[in-house]
Amino acid sequence: MAGGGLAGGKRTAADLGAWLVFEDESGQGLRPPKGRTWGRRGATPVVTVTGGHNTRVSLAALIAVRPGCRPRLIYRVHRRRAGEKRKGFTETDYARLLDAAHQQLGGPVVLVWDNLNTHVSRVMTELIAARDWLTVFRLPAYAPELNPVETAWSVLKRSLANLAKRDISQLTAQVKTRLRRMQYRPGLLEGFLTGTRLDFSPFCNLHN
Numbered sequence: 450m451a452g453g454g455l456a457g458g459k460r461t462a463a464d465l466g467a468w469l470v471f472e473d474e475s476g477q478g479l480r481p482p483k484g485r486t487w488g489r490r491g492a493t494p495v496v497t498v499t500g501g502h503n504t505r506v507s508l509a510a511l512i513a514v515r516p517g518c519r520p521r522l523i524y525r526v527h528r529r530r531a532g533e534k535r536k537g538f539t540e541t542d543y544a545r546l547l548d549a550a551h552q553q554l555g556g557p558v559v560l561v562w563d564n565l566n567t568h569v570s571r572v573m574t575e576l577i578a579a580r581d582w583l584t585v586f587r588l589p590a591y592a593p594e595l596n597p598v599e600t601a602w603s604v605l606k607r608s609l610a611n612l613a614k615r616d617i618s619q620l621t622a623q624v625k626t627r628l629r630r631m632q633y634r635p636g637l638l639e640g641f642l643t644g645t646r647l648d649f650s651p652f653c654n655l656h657n
Contacts, residue, residue: 467557467584470513470520470550474537474565475599477609478505479620504617506624507537508605511550512597513558514637514649520638522601523550524628528617540572547583557582565589597641601631 510524525546526646527538538546551558562568564587577585608627631637642649 452553458480458533463506465557465559465584466515466552468513468518468554470516470554470558470560471596471598472509472511472543472546472560472562472594473602474550475508475510475602475605475607476505476537477558477620477624479617505553506617506621508602508624508628509538509543509629510601511545511546512601512641513550513554515554517558519635520642521554522628522632522638525549526625526628528621534577538567540567540570540576543567543573544576544624547580551580551582558584560585561588561596563588563596593643595647597638597645600641600644601638604631604637 464611469555480569507527509527510522513523525538525542527542547560548559560583562585567573568587577583579629588595605624609623
């Protein structure tokens with residue numbers, strides 16, 4: 450079920466009539482990412498931020514592509530509160546995300562993701578094996594440029610730059626709003642896929 454190269458994943462996806470799906474995770478705290486902005490000459494703009502370094506939003510997203518279909522973005526958001534031990538998504542969380550994607554996409558899934566400990570654990574391996582519609586390939590180590598979801602995170606964080614959030618609820622709402630906007634911009638998602646410089650021609654033509 451797991452391992453192998455990306456080219457093999459493309460052939461498998463095409464042969465199965467499956468969705469080729471890339472997955473990645475990210476997170477954002479109440480301290481906004483730094484970004485350029487306008488200000489008076491000689492007066493550096495100051496953005497007042499809220500404390501709570503342990504209060505974060507954990508994010509997981511999938512970008513899915515299949516011949517004849519527009520690219521799709523599917524995501525989940527987990528609010529981590531101060532004092533909560535769980536730092537990110539568990540194997541069960543990933544299984545639920547993949548199950549939801551399978552239902553929404555309506556077809557087999559060839560999943561491509563990295564070697565995060567949670568992705569390669571015994572529990573995750575068993576969850577993958579129990580889903581006959583799911584085939585998994587792992588990206589090479591230290592190759593974020595091959596994952597289009599990485600570019601989605603970059604765009605998301607730039608859109609949050611210099612925005613002060615009062616609390617975790619406001620941050621969560623802002624993140625969800627921006628991800629929803631991406632969902633309705635297939636051209637943007639195609640750009641994320643093209644930006645990987647992977648050869649998708651054996652699988653599909655993104656510009657059909």
